[in-house]
Amino acid sequence: MFLNQIVLPECNAMVKYAWGSGLKVPDEIVENLQKCECKIYATDDSTQQKDSNLSECIVLLNKTHYQLSKIVAPAKPNTLALFDKEEKNQFLIFLGPVPLIRRMIVIAILSLVALIGLSASTYVNGDPKSFGLTTNSGMSLLINQLFLMSAASIGTSFAALFQVNDYIKNATYNPMYESTYWVRYILGLLAGTMLATLIPIESIGDANNTTYGFGQPLLSLMGGFSASVVFRILTRLTTAIESIFKGDIKEILVSNEITNNMKIEQQNIQVKLQLLNQLKDLQSKMNSGSDTKALIDELNKIQNQLLNDDEK
Numbered sequence: 001m002f003l004n005q006i007v008l009p010e011c012n013a014m015v016k017y018a019w020g021s022g023l024k025v026p027d028e029i030v031e032n033l034q035k036c037e038c039k040i041y042a043t044d045d046s047t048q049q050k051d052s053n054l055s056e057c058i059v060l061l062n063k064t065h066y067q068l069s070k071i072v073a074p075a076k077p078n079t080l081a082l083f084d085k086e087e088k089n090q091f092l093i094f095l096g097p098v099p100l101i102r103r104m105i106v107i108a109i110l111s112l113v114a115l116i117g118l119s120a121s122t123y124v125n126g127d128p129k130s131f132g133l134t135t136n137s138g139m140s141l142l143i144n145q146l147f148l149m150s151a152a153s154i155g156t157s158f159a160a161l162f163q164v165n166d167y168i169k170n171a172t173y174n175p176m177y178e179s180t181y182w183v184r185y186i187l188g189l190l191a192g193t194m195l196a197t198l199i200p201i202e203s204i205g206d207a208n209n210t211t212y213g214f215g216q217p218l219l220s221l222m223g224g225f226s227a228s229v230v231f232r233i234l235t236r237l238t239t240a241i242e243s244i245f246k247g248d249i250k251e252i253l254v255s256n257e258i259t260n261n262m263k264i265e266q267q268n269i270q271v272k273l274q275l276l277n278q279l280k281d282l283q284s285k286m287n288s289g290s291d292t293k294a295l296i297d298e299l300n301k302i303q304n305q306l307l308n309d310d311e312k
Helices: 002-020 027-040 047-072 077-086 099-119 138-169 175-198 215-225 227-287 292-311
Strands: none
Touching: 002 027, 002 047, 002 077, 027 047, 047 077, 077 175, 099 138, 099 175, 138 175, 138 215, 175 215, 175 227, 215 227, 227 292
8 A cells, every 4th residue: 555655755855854854733634643553553443444544544644745845845855765775775885875886886886997007008008099990900999998988987977976975965866767777877888988989089189299198089988978968969060060061052032032022122112103103194084074984984994994904
């Protein structure tokens, strides 16, 4: 039942956190929580009495849970319940209060050990050509790529631990989003390795070899730490390349639109000049005392012509 598996443990964890943090918990809340525990775990009552007790517990626990969540805010009830549950697991608990931190710390340590161990290899000699996919091959290329991946792994695990540390400190960590950290880890691993492999930073403005042997591992570390920056760089490059090919098409469309507008404007001017001439002729005939019926017919003709032009 969700009462004794979810709501009640969260309430107990919130009370424990509040007492441990020196927060005041009203006596009424503690008494209500104790009553609910007694009613939930009561075994000697009849079925009808149990149903009545559970109904009362649902209302009382709902009220108590809400009051406690206000007291311990910004800490989250499910986070405190997770911390309380993980305290019972003594294995590797010193590495962190939640499994995500413990696993990420282990990965960071293994990545650091791999980075130091691979750097001891004779294949990792700091030569920029050793990291190139087209300038190296065989075991040397494999070890150098693993060296870059280790640097990227250190960067992305460092970023993840730095971010989740704030959530742990404020007790706002949500285990629902644990998978997002692993997605970011993979993205950082890919971004760091790709950035260091494809960008020849050692040969860009390095006449004095001031970064010899450190440029690409550093680039891999930075790419792993901030995979979002690499994503924005690739997005900008893609947009720039698309604009090169789309620019001509847009210019042609704009030019055609301007030409069509000019043609329409010229046609309108010609129509207006023609109507103006017709009106002048009609005015001359009126001044000369022409037949009234003929003038009315010609005026109707001009009016129909204007209506036809508006319909077009």
